[in-house]
Amino acid sequence: MLYFGGFFGLLTFGLWLFCLVDVITSDEGDIRHLPKVTWLLVVLFFPLVGSIAWLVAGRPARAHTRPRAFERNTPAYPEYDRPGRFAAADPASDAEFLRRCRERAEEQRRKARGEG
Template identity: 65%
Template sequence: MFYLGGFFGVITLALWIFAVVDVITTDEGSCRNLPKFGWLILVLFFPLVGSIVWFVAGRPQTSGRVYRGAYERETPRFPEYDRPGRFAAGSPDDDEDFLRRCRERAEEQRRKGREEG
């Protein structure tokens, strides 16, 4: 005869272990709604409820996933480029000042090369 309480206990234990390991290996800045230490305490003292709440409200969201052919991989995120008001040219040809500085630098390097050689 199948014992339902034992099955529920094993599932709870597996979920709890997975949640504890997940909380420990998650980056401090990636946790949502509570500090990492708070999530660890919650999951340790309330195994079933804490684990479920961690997966629903605390675990980092992985919205940066992109499907690429047969493989799925995470796209790199650079939060310093997501600042509001930051100007970024669409292509190098759009930023005339950048191109002018590149030309000046190249010309200066050529001139120094001719003087040395």
């Protein structure tokens, strides 16, 4: 019976520690129902009940998914995924792309000045 009590205490401590870290690392705007400081105090002073309440009622709905930057072979910025985005395969293609951009910009400047 003593082992069950120790196991339950260890399990409660682990849950409490997880929830405490989760409250601290969550964004203020994503937390539900109470301010972040209040959730922190509830979880801190009422380990079991506060932790369960945090998981049920306070934790953000999209709780800490892994950022896309950490997934294998996935760029860190979603604008790199958009269709039709130019990505130079070699320095010559990059130089050609920049040359066309400069020509297009110069053409737009001429039109704006009324020269063409």
